[in-house]
Amino acid sequence: MTKIILKKGREDSLLRFHPWVFSGAIAQIVGEPAEGDIVGVFSQGGDFLAYGHYQIGSIAVRVLSFAGEDVLSPDFWKNMIARALRVRVAVGLACPVSPVAEPVSPAAEPVSSAAEPVSPSAEPVSPVAEPVSPVAESVSSAAEPVSPVAEPVSPVAEPVSPVAEPVSPVAEPVSPVAEPVEATGLVREPALTNCYRLIHGEGDGLPGLIIDYYDGVCVMQAHSVGMFRAKGAICEALKSVYGPSLKAVYDKSSGTAPFKAGLDLVDGYLYRSESFSDDEQIVLENGHKFFVNWTEGQKTGFFLDQRENRALVGKYSRGRNVLNLFCYTGGFSVYAHGAGAVHVDSVDSSRKAIDMVERNMFLNGFEPSRHTGYCADAIEFLRNVPEDKYDLMIVDPPAFAKHRGALNNALRAYQRLNAAAISKVAPGGLVFTFSCSQVVDKEAFALAVFSAAAQTGRSVRILDRLNQPADHAVNIYHPEGEYLKGLLLYVE
Secondary structure, three states: EOOOOOOOOOOOHHHHHEEEHHHHHEHHHHHHOOOEEEEEEEEEOOOOOEEEEEEEOEEEEEEEOOOOOOOOOOHHHHHHHHHHHHHHHHHHOOOOOOOOOOOOOOOOOOOOOOOOOOOOOOOOOOOOOOOOOOOOOOOOOOOOOOOOOOOOOOOOOOOOOOOOOOOOOOOOOOOOOOOOOOOOOOOOOHHHHOOOEEEEEEHHHHOEEEEEEOOEEEEEOOOHHHHOOOHHHHHHHHHHHHHHHOOOEEEOOOOOOOOOHHHOOOOOOEOOOOOOOOOOEEEEEOOEEEEEEEOOOOOOOOOOOHHHHHHHOOOHOOOOOOEEEOOOOOOOHHHHOOOOOEOOOOOOOHHHHHHHHHHHHOOOOOOOOHEEEEEHHHHHHHHHOOOOOOEEEEEEOOOOOOOOOHHHHHHHHHHHHHHHHHHHHOOOOEEEEEOOOOOHHHHHHHHHHHHHHHHOOEEEEEEEEEOOOOOHHHOOOOHOOOOOOOEEEEEE
């Protein structure tokens, strides 16, 4: 196995269990590793530190294990996936499955004869100076938007004027479903939720890997060459852990794996049971139904990271007129309507997204007259709506910054968008505003929203600070994994 030998004193971050080795920390490479190979990382003094995937770029190694176990063993993947599944069972998102072998803990103390590991409470490695993990959620694949006007949620269709006729509602709905269960915390009844994130990159000790579970279908995305090359072993591990309950495994890495690595980036099924044939699935989330299409939808087909925030929107929607900007497939709209909103308007620049919103409304048996979909640009739509029409707004735009070079433009875009929303919401209204840009930290986002509020001159209170749910866990030694942040605002 290739050895990566670090410069003197550059092992400190690994002794604090940070899962990245940067190229600038490397003194010597003993061997000729191909991108994606598993390599061993050693201190200048020869002490073992970690195993991980080698890659070309500023992040040279993504750590898989700080312990001395054989990460080449086929059981490694099964054990890691089983470990992640137990976390989802523990928080009420998944049902237990057939027992699997006891996993080897990857959090074990690193083997070292030279020095004791630095206390985990030591000053964390600053994420500011280093590149950002590509595992971060992003809503759009477009490059460096500078304002919400220029960046549609989806490139499927050009935005049209908000004054155009609203999308015609679907014909009469089917029989109404049961009243959804209010959920403001963890889901405690798996029968009401059958979709969740199984693997969240560094948060589950598998940097570069995302796996979302949709009622028996696992959709994976590899963000590194190493994870892409391991997809066959990962698929076999999923089959072993889930057993006969696994319907299919779909690889959707064409838009996430490094394209310069010369990989065969073609999306497709790695496994399908004999009875499975669909590319679309109906899933449950807190009792609500949603269509999920992993072959044509963004990311893995559905944005699971907003589950708890959607439930919170539902909590506050009864008796209100609701505007859902950048609605995509209408998750927030479904929750608001189901909770008793007077009327819900959903806005997205993609006609395809608006069509999916209407399908989801119909699927849940909601009254068509209480929902209207608009294919329009968000800023233009806000500019033309009457003041005080909406007393609850959801502002959930795509990632305005994918790297630090776009940070300033992104902050200006957040300020502009939030100023438009705050200026138009009715007195006593609520604004749920979010950022999924990892390079925009909580403080920077809050400052952008503060500047937007000051620009309007209105009195604004922060009622709640919002983040990602339990199945999008953040490794305490990798704070960069906390990408989703939001604010609930009360506007007088």
